[in-house]
Amino acid sequence: MTITITAFERSPDGGKGLARDTRVRWALEEAGQPYEVRLVSFRAMKEPEHLALHPFGQIPTxxxxxxxxxxxxxxxxxxAERHPGLLPDEANARARAITWMxxxxxxxxxxxxxxxxxKVLEGDKPWAKERLPLVVERIRNRLNQLSARLGDADWLDGAFSAGDLMMVSVLLRLRPSGILNEYPSLAAYVARGEARPAYKRAFDAQLAVNAGKPSTG
Amino acid sequence: MTITITAFERSPDGGKGLARDTRVRWALEEAGQPYEVRLVSFRAMKEPEHLALHPFGQIPTxxxxxxxxxxxxxxxxxxAERHPGLLPDEANARARAITWMxxxxxxxxxxxxxxxxxKVLEGDKPWAKERLPLVVERIRNRLNQLSARLGDADWLDGAFSAGDLMMVSVLLRLRPSGILNEYPSLAAYVARGEARPAYKRAFDAQLAVNAGKPSTG
Known part of the structure; x- marks a missing residue:
């Protein structure tokens, strides 16, 4: 059966791979599953046809x-449940990988x-500058804890899993802020994720859309 | 094998059931599984013994x-995966219930x-009053979408599932703000969750801890 996902007609990030379809593309590439992409505009995402698929009017579906x-x-x-490569076979290791997701x-x-x-929705508000350090501090608290747990391991719990796929994808959103680079072990962890051939294929496929070329996904 | 969860020695909400151990207690009660509770103090949650169990220093484990x-x-x-009552048997319905989680x-x-x-961390900041309506508006956007999808159904997708357990638990956090009552269908949905005997047992067990009585969980 054909797998069809949705993605932004034009991603707000211009193709940096931060839109969430990249996470799904990456999982499908890790699993070796071909897929088709239906592009949707911001306007179409809020219309009944798309809301029937996604009640919150977002992508991906x-x-x-x-x-x-x-x-x-x-x-x-x-x-991950249906194809090998994203969850361990052993029951307890599988439960821990799901925990990281x-x-x-x-x-x-x-x-x-x-x-x-x-930054985006409240960047022009009078409190924006004074409030930002509080927000950043809450992120640093989490990253301190995460880097303590990762230690010098390659992945969060044994082999690469869907838990790592999701954590790397989440951390990637921090790169434009510079905060990720304050944590060399987490920056290296993210780089290991990006170096995976499946990630590269997923990234290139979303970039092709946002560069105006037809998707090869 | 004995199941042991952790919970706050004293919950910040004083026993309103908003601490996350209530969600786990509820699931265990729906599944008919007995469990033991180990109470941890705020101080102990940040110490190595607990961080080995929970890298972010929280409860429950x-x-x-x-x-x-x-x-x-x-x-x-x-x-939900191991006991009947929280996920449908049919594969597609099961995937949709997990989607709601x-x-x-x-x-x-x-x-x-x-x-x-x-309210809690920034309530004393100079921007607190002016910023609050923006935060509330973002919540209302989600609740508008959620109530549109729920319609006049009892649960989000067919029979009660772990997806409803989680959604009801999340919405319960809104009750003190009064926002939930702006959405009668969602308020009724939450009330249906609270009326389940398994929820009542879970709620009573956490209340007993926070009222200073020994847990009967």
């Missing part, structure tokens, strides 16, 4: 036969999203 | 034989956590 999913974490998990999305990403909000 | 997990979403999913934690909870941050 995932369609495969009768199945329609939204929410990146869920889509990546669905792919949730930790990336519910513990590490929220303070990072607050930084995006502070 | 979950221990069962050799397995140690953190992150509420992952723990609830682990319980991730949607609760990664799309609906982050703006709600921003409100907690705005």
């Amino acid at each position: 995932y369609e495969e036969g009768e199945l329609a999913l939204f929410e990146t974490g869920s889509i990546v998990f669905h792919i 949730f930790a990336a999305l519910n513990t590490v990403e929220p303070p990072i999203l607050e930084l995006v909000t502070a | 979950y221990e069962e034989g050799e397995l140690a997990l953190f992150e509420t979403g992952s723990i609830v999913f682990h319980i 991730f949607a609760a934690l990664n799309t609906v909870e982050p703006p709600i956590l921003e409100l907690v941050t705005a």
Whole structure:
């Protein structure tokens, strides 16, 4: 059955790979699964046809036969459950890898999203400059804890997993701020993720869309 | 094997059930699984012994034989995968229920956590009063979308699932603000969750801890 995902017609980041379709593309590339991409405009994302697929009017979505999913974490998990390469076979190791998926999305990403909000949505507010250090401090607290746990390991728990895919993707959002480079071990961890051939294919596919070339995904 | 979770020795909410151990207790009660509770103080949560279990120094954690997990979403999913009552059997319905778990934690909870941050951590800042309406507006955007999807259904997708357990738990955090009551269908949805016998047992068990009585969990 054909897998079809949705992505921005034009990503707000201009092709830096920070839009969430990159996470799904990466998982599909790790799993060796071909996929098609349907591009949607900002206007179309808020219309009934897309809202039927994604109640919060976002991308990506995932369609495969009768199945329609939204929410990146869920889509990546669905792919990881059905194909080898993204979750360990052993039950306890698998549960721990899933733990890191949730930790990336519910513990590490929220303070990072607050930084995006502070800069993009509230950048012109009178409190923007004075408030920013508080937001950054909350991110640093999480990164201190994360780098302490990672130590000098390559990945968060044994071999590369969907947990690493999600954590690397979340941390990538920090790169434009310069904060990631304050943590050399986390910067190296992210670089290891980006060096994976599957990541490179995913990145190139989203870049081709945003550079105006047809998607090869 | 005995299941042991951790919870606050004294919850910051004084027993309103908003601490995240309530979500895990609820899942265990839905699954009919007995469990033990180890209470931890704020000080102990930041010490090496607890950080070995939970790298971000939070509660709850979950221990069962050799397995140690953190992150509420992952723990609830682990319980839901192993016991009937929290995930549908049919594969596509199961994937959609998991989607709602991730949607609760990664799309609906982050703006709600921003409100907690705005009130608790930044309540004394000079921008607090002027900024609050922006934070509330972002929550309302999500609730508008969520209530549109729920419509007049009892639960988000067919029968009650771990997705509803998580969404109800996330929405409960809004009750003190009064925002939840602006959405009668969502308030009724949350009330249906609270009316479940398993939720009541979970709520009572955390209340007993915070009222200073021994846990019966």
